Amino acid sequence: MKGLLLKDFYVAAGTCWPYLLVLIFFGAIVAFGGASPFIILVGAYLMSMASMNVLATDERAKWHIFADTLPVTRVQVVAAKYILTLILAAFSAAVLALSGFIRTVNPALAGEGYTFAEALSALSVLPLTASFASLCMPFIFRLGFEKGRIAFVVLCVMAGMGCGIISSLSGDDFPAINIPANITLIILAVSAAVFAASWAASTALYKTREF
Amino acid sequence: MMTNAVEIKNLTKKYKDFTLDDITLNLPSGCIMGLIGENGAGKSTTLKLILNMISRDGGEIKLFGKDNRESIKLAKEDIGVVPDEIGIPVSLNAKQVGKIMANIFKNWDEKVYSNYLEKLAVPEKKKFQALSRGMKMKLGIAIAMSHDPKLLILDEPTSGLDPVVRDEVVDMFNDFTRDENHSILISSHIVSDLEKLCDYIAFLHKGKLMLCEEKDRLKEEYRIVRGSKEDISDIPESAVIGKKVTPYGVEAIVHKNAVPSGAEAGAVDIEQLFVFMVRKEG
Numbered sequence: 001m002k003g004l005l006l007k008d009f010y011v012a013a014g015t016c017w018p019y020l021l022v023l024i025f026f027g028a029i030v031a032f033g034g035a036s037p038f039i040i041l042v043g044a045y046l047m048s049m050a051s052m053n054v055l056a057t058d059e060r061a062k063w064h065i066f067a068d069t070l071p072v073t074r075v076q077v078v079a080a081k082y083i084l085t086l087i088l089a090a091f092s093a094a095v096l097a098l099s100g101f102i103r104t105v106n107p108a109l110a111g112e113g114y115t116f117a118e119a120l121s122a123l124s125v126l127p128l129t130a131s132f133a134s135l136c137m138p139f140i141f142r143l144g145f146e147k148g149r150i151a152f153v154v155l156c157v158m159a160g161m162g163c164g165i166i167s168s169l170s171g172d173d174f175p176a177i178n179i180p181a182n183i184t185l186i187i188l189a190v191s192a193a194v195f196a197a198s199w200a201a202s203t204a205l206y207k208t209r210e211f
Numbered sequence: 212m213m214t215n216a217v218e219i220k221n222l223t224k225k226y227k228d229f230t231l232d233d234i235t236l237n238l239p240s241g242c243i244m245g246l247i248g249e250n251g252a253g254k255s256t257t258l259k260l261i262l263n264m265i266s267r268d269g270g271e272i273k274l275f276g277k278d279n280r281e282s283i284k285l286a287k288e289d290i291g292v293v294p295d296e297i298g299i300p301v302s303l304n305a306k307q308v309g310k311i312m313a314n315i316f317k318n319w320d321e322k323v324y325s326n327y328l329e330k331l332a333v334p335e336k337k338k339f340q341a342l343s344r345g346m347k348m349k350l351g352i353a354i355a356m357s358h359d360p361k362l363l364i365l366d367e368p369t370s371g372l373d374p375v376v377r378d379e380v381v382d383m384f385n386d387f388t389r390d391e392n393h394s395i396l397i398s399s400h401i402v403s404d405l406e407k408l409c410d411y412i413a414f415l416h417k418g419k420l421m422l423c424e425e426k427d428r429l430k431e432e433y434r435i436v437r438g439s440k441e442d443i444s445d446i447p448e449s450a451v452i453g454k455k456v457t458p459y460g461v462e463a464i465v466h467k468n469a470v471p472s473g474a475e476a477g478a479v480d481i482e483q484l485f486v487f488m489v490r491k492e493g
Contacts, residue, residue, distance in 0.1 A: 002314040003311045003312065003313070003314030003315035004315070006310060006311050006314055007300070007303070007311045010300075010302070010303055010307050010311070011300045011302060011303070014300075014302030014303070015302055057300050057301070057302070058300060060300075060301070061298050061299060061300040061301055061339075062296050062298035063298040063299070063300055064298070065264070065294065065296075065298050066294060066297065066298025066299065067298070068262065068264040069262055069264070069287070069290075069292035069294060069364075070287060070292075070312075070315050070316075071284050071285070071287035071288045071315060071316060071317075072284070072315060073284055208266075210264075210265045210266070211259075211264065211265070
């Protein structure tokens with residue numbers, strides 16, 4: 001398991017650094033440019049997509065077949081990808097929290113009425129992005145990335161539409177996110193349930209897949 | 212008592228357009244068995260079934276005496292596999308692969324791995340995508356042999372290697388089986404390599420096992436006879452393994468006891484035997 005995670009880390013480091021740069025860039029805009037944390041959610045979403053990028057890289061290399069010859073189980077192969085998704089989402093959350101914190105203490109942005117609590121509330125959307133990203137993973141684990149990416153495309157279209165709706169409702173390109181605590185809890189619970197269900201489905205589907 | 216590293220009994224796997232049909236073979240510990248067959252004969256399917264990568268429709272497979280479905284993770288600790296394509300993600304290098312494998316195999320030996328990389332001249336820091344096919348195969352061989360495996364399963368391991376390196380690799384495999392607990396199951400199109408290497412030969416054709424026999428016994432039992440059609444027609448059909456008719460005469464592989472006296476008969480090599488058998492079967 002540790003070996004699988006290490007491999008995913010190496011692959012993510014080698015192939016997903018553009019996502020990281022975008023995330024840090026957006027984080028800097030929030031922290032120093034005064035933009036709303038909404039913008040960083042795009043970066044966070046990209047990070048959660050990075051685990052799918054690793055899946056695609058694996059498939060191109062036929063790692064999934066090679067891994068089957070090693071003393072690891074398919075349950076572990078699936079688990080490594082979900083853990084990677086969580087790690088990347090947590091990393092995004094850390095960048096977001098740091099950006100929010102810097103913003104609140106940034107003298108240049110004093111008086112803009114943006115609070116640290118607001119920045120933190122945006123964090124609750126991160127589990128949602130992780131679970132949202134995990135929605136297409138069962139398709140990929142069952143059908144492979146080539147076919148499973150249809151789910152990925154649908155997901156991206158839905159995310160784009162969601163962002164568009166939020167922007168149009170707020171009348172701002174990058175609206176502020178201020179989610180009440182009770183809604184945050186619901187989002188967290190739903191996200192965790194979706195993520196867990198996705199994990200279980202991927203495991204069940206991948207166990208019986210034949211290459 | 213000689214134990215078997217691999218025991219396969221009545222193994223069957225059905226696909227829409229192909230059936231691996233009732234395969235039975237044993238690979239004794241300390242021996243090397245070569246799987247020979249044309250493309251699509253069922254070699255890779257057999258290897259995948261042994262590793263439990265696909266599910267079987269019938270029969271039994273035992274690895275080191277235990278059903279492969281019950282203890283495959285444990286068994287894989289003792290198996291080194293070189294698949295026909297080494298599935299390393301392109302951005303990784305050999306050094307990173309070593310660190311990954313050290314966390315996957317309990318018995319991974321970093322020093323042994325480094326020695327193999329050096330011996331096979333595989334650069335440690337070059338990305339996998341920048342390696343030639345031969346170099347990728349050599350990295351696969353180093354990975355397969357660095358955790359003290361008891362069994363090597365090799366799918367076309369020498370393809371893409373130049374003749375000099377191929378010879379070195381064949382020597383490495385020979386060294387590996389000096390230990391009587393070490394065995395190799397190898398599939399290859401390069402029959403000359405298998406002839407150099409193997410103790411046992413198994414012929415697969417269209418999903419059926421045509422024969423599985425000791426190599427020396429095969430070479431001992433059969434002869435290639437050259438002559439006119441009339442010369443060959445004297446040989447009982449049941450003794451003829453296969454024949455090839457050319458404008459210059461007929462070549463036939465026959466049981467040595469059926470070689471007519473005075474006929475021009477020579478030793479047969481494994482490639483000839485395989486080609487003639489396949490032609491007879493159609």
